[in-house]
Amino acid sequence: MPDDSFDNPGSLDEPILTPKEIDKYMEYLSDYGKEIFFVEEEIIVDYGDITTSIDLLISGEAMVEIPVNDKWIPVAWIKSGSVIGEIAFLDSYPRTARVIARTSCRLFRVDRAAFTELSERDPDKALEFISRISRIMAYRLRRIEQFDAVEQGRDDMRKELAADLHDQTMSELSAILMHLGLLKLTLDGHEESAPDIEDLVAMVKSADVNLRQLVREKGHDDLTVVGLEESLRIFFEGLENEEVPFSIEITYTSNQIDQGGLPGPIARDLYQIIRQSVLNSVEHSNSEIIQVEILWNQEGISFSVKDNGVGFSQSNITNVPETGHFGLLNLKLRTERVGGYVDIISVEGKGTRVVGSIPITRRISENIEPHTIQYSLSA
Numbered sequence: 001m002p003d004d005s006f007d008n009p010g011s012l013d014e015p016i017l018t019p020k021e022i023d024k025y026m027e028y029l030s031d032y033g034k035e036i037f038f039v040e041e042e043i044i045v046d047y048g049d050i051t052t053s054i055d056l057l058i059s060g061e062a063m064v065e066i067p068v069n070d071k072w073i074p075v076a077w078i079k080s081g082s083v084i085g086e087i088a089f090l091d092s093y094p095r096t097a098r099v100i101a102r103t104s105c106r107l108f109r110v111d112r113a114a115f116t117e118l119s120e121r122d123p124d125k126a127l128e129f130i131s132r133i134s135r136i137m138a139y140r141l142r143r144i145e146q147f148d149a150v151e152q153g154r155d156d157m158r159k160e161l162a163a164d165l166h167d168q169t170m171s172e173l174s175a176i177l178m179h180l181g182l183l184k185l186t187l188d189g190h191e192e193s194a195p196d197i198e199d200l201v202a203m204v205k206s207a208d209v210n211l212r213q214l215v216r217e218k219g220h221d222d223l224t225v226v227g228l229e230e231s232l233r234i235f236f237e238g239l240e241n242e243e244v245p246f247s248i249e250i251t252y253t254s255n256q257i258d259q260g261g262l263p264g265p266i267a268r269d270l271y272q273i274i275r276q277s278v279l280n281s282v283e284h285s286n287s288e289i290i291q292v293e294i295l296w297n298q299e300g301i302s303f304s305v306k307d308n309g310v311g312f313s314q315s316n317i318t319n320v321p322e323t324g325h326f327g328l329l330n331l332k333l334r335t336e337r338v339g340g341y342v343d344i345i346s347v348e349g350k351g352t353r354v355v356g357s358i359p360i361t362r363r364i365s366e367n368i369e370p371h372t373i374q375y376s377l378s379a
Contacts, residue, residue, distance in 0.1 A: 015139055016081035022056055026108050028125050032118045033110035038101040047098040052112035054089035057082050060105030066097045074263040079339040086137050103361050227258040228267040236375045248377040253293045255368040269334040277305035277354040285309025300359035308351045
């Protein structure tokens with residue numbers, strides 16, 4: 001990553017502090033801050049604390065959690081190069097979340113009172129530091145606003161669709177089934193009509209089953225209830241029941257990614273990344289083979305969606321949110337907010353690959369062998 005990623009206006013990558021920047025700030029802030037260390041599961045910042053310090057995460061991973069119904073729910077993942085407590089550094093309000101060390105963490109902490117002393121002695125250095133932190137804050141606020149708008153729109157549509165299907169369409173299907181049953185009894189003995197009635201009953205029952213599966217998939221938005229693997233299985237099996245222009249074989253390979261403490265926010269975003277990438281291939285690539293792979297080891301999660309379809313020109317790919325490029329923007333937004341990376345490689349006539357990674361440590365020591373499941377979509 002470039003040293004000054006925020007100077008690239010087309011970049012969607014979070015402008016975290018580079019190792020050079022951290023070394024520089026630690027050098028001229030050495031008299032005004034201190035290095036601190038936390039072990040795994042130790043609280044770095046507690047909910048309700050009234051502190052005005054800011055932490056530079058030199059190494060390690062941390063998780064932001066908020067209290068919901070007497071439970072701590074993870075809402076964000078923090079990687080090395082990130083900052084913690086940038087808002088509290090500027091105000092004196094109690095902390096609205098807690099931050100837990102997910103691995104051993106090394107931080108450099110600067111208190112606002114000490115920083116005020118620096119600003120009086122060397123205002124240029126203080127201004128440079130504040131300017132850099134402000135850019136990170138502005139970036140995060142813009143991305144939160146943008147992503148929330150996208151998610152709210154989709155969430156509203158999903159819930160409205162699920163409600164309509166459940167309350168109206170499925171009720172109507174049940175009524176049709178009941179009337180068909182009565183009609184079948186009325187026409188008992190009319191052999192010439194029996195096959196038609198049986199076909200209608202079969203068609204309505206099939207539609208009822210498909211709609212109920214759709215409601216189950218679209219109606220709940222908490223993937224943590226069933227896990228990432230199960231959610232993807234439901235998604236792939238749902239595709240098998242849909243009509244597609246070409247017969248497609250989908251292979252899904254993973255190494256039990258629900259084991260090892262995968263945080264809910266990362267699981268939800270990874271699910272949507274895979275789902276959107278697969279749907280793009282199914283709907284636009286004219287491919288016969290789609291390969292999906294998610295592997296989680298000690299270094300992090302790697303994922304890919306590859307097809308052998310028509311592909312497209314790389315000139316049609318951009319990081320800038322423009323009309324016609326919303327799909328890539330959404331993939332970028334999802335991966336960057338969990339500290340990950342994603343890229344799209346496509347060659348006309350040779351297919352498309354969506355590849356990415358999320359550098360989050362797996363909490364189990366043993367290696368789990370990958371397993372593969374195959375799904376068939378018929379034209």
